[in-house]
Amino acid sequence: MIEVWTWPTPNGHKVHITLEELGLPYKVIPINIGKGEQFKPEFLAITPNHRIPAIVDPDGPGGKPFTLFESAAIMMYLSEKCGGALIPKDPVGRYRCLEWMMFQMGGVGPMFGQYNHFASYAVEKIPYAIERYSNEVNRLHRVLDKRLSEAEWLAGTEYSMADIITFPWIRNPDRRRIDLAAYPNVKRWHDAVAARPAVQRGVQVLAENQRKGQITDAERENYFGKTQFAAR
Numbered sequence: 032m033i034e035v036w037t038w039p040t041p042n043g044h045k046v047h048i049t050l051e052e053l054g055l056p057y058k059v060i061p062i063n064i065g066k067g068e069q070f071k072p073e074f075l076a077i078t079p080n081h082r083i084p085a086i087v088d089p090d091g092p093g094g095k096p097f098t099l100f101e102s103a104a105i106m107m108y109l110s111e112k113c114g115g116a117l118i119p120k121d122p123v124g125r126y127r128c129l130e131w132m133m134f135q136m137g138g139v140g141p142m143f144g145q146y147n148h149f150a151s152y153a154v155e156k157i158p159y160a161i162e163r164y165s166n167e168v169n170r171l172h173r174v175l176d177k178r179l180s181e182a183e184w185l186a187g188t189e190y191s192m193a194d195i196i197t198f199p200w201i202r203n204p205d206r207r208r209i210d211l212a213a214y215p216n217v218k219r220w221h222d223a224v225a226a227r228p229a230v231q232r233g234v235q236v237l238a239e240n241q242r243k244g245q246i247t248d249a250e251r252e253n254y255f256g257k258t259q260f261a262a263r
């Protein structure tokens with residue numbers, strides 16, 4: 032059975048939703064990143080980047096165990112394992128899907144992450160940084176809104192990995208002080224993705240561990256302090 036080393040964050044949920052949509056059996060191995068479990072040797076053996084998610088497939092290529100990190104790579108691997116499921120077969124749809132997956136990995140994830148850092152996690156509140164990333168978060172919502180005014184799904188006419196990879200970063204818009212009413216096409220798409228039973232199951236994985244209140248000093252140290260930057 033595929034092992035998912037993970038935690039209930041947007042990057043983790045991308046893979047949980049993918050596994051649920053594909054109907055692949057999987058075993059969840061919780062990596063509590065607030066407690067620093069991402070630095071344990073057994074996790075570093077799977078991913079040198081000490082970030083969740085990562086997977087171990089005992090039945091990888093050539094029938095051998097296979098490890099993989101980076102959420103988009105994992106999603107593409109799982110799709111291929113299921114005959115290319117959730118990636119359109121026609122060349123235009125396929126490249127639209129990859130295009131929007133890259134847009135999430137290179138734009139939405141890093142920019143929204145920096146916004147969270149400066150607006151919610153940083154002790155010192157730097158107005159320039161908060162404004163810079165707030166502008167980017169809003170700009171990226173506008174780009175998505177335009178795309179979704181032209182197409183039902185990000186890849187075009189069919190629901191795909193591009194929607195799965197983006198959705199966990201759009202849900203809970205309050206966390207980024209976003210009102211989805213300002214982005215009606217994103218809102219329509221968000222509600223359609225959120226209604227899918229596999230999506231609802233995916234976002235429940237380890238959900239009981241989601242932090243309720245403010246970041247603690249111990250979590251801050253693991254994410255942004257000496258522990259994070261120690262040579263390994």
Ligand SMILES: N[C@@H](CCC(=O)N[C@@H](CS)C(=O)NCC(=O)O)C(=O)O
Binds near residue numbers: 041069
């Ligand atoms: N590009 C990576 C990003 C992974 C990532 O940033 N994971 C975060 C949680 S969402 C993490 O593990 N953080 C732990 C840490 O910062 O030490 C992917 O898409 O898989």
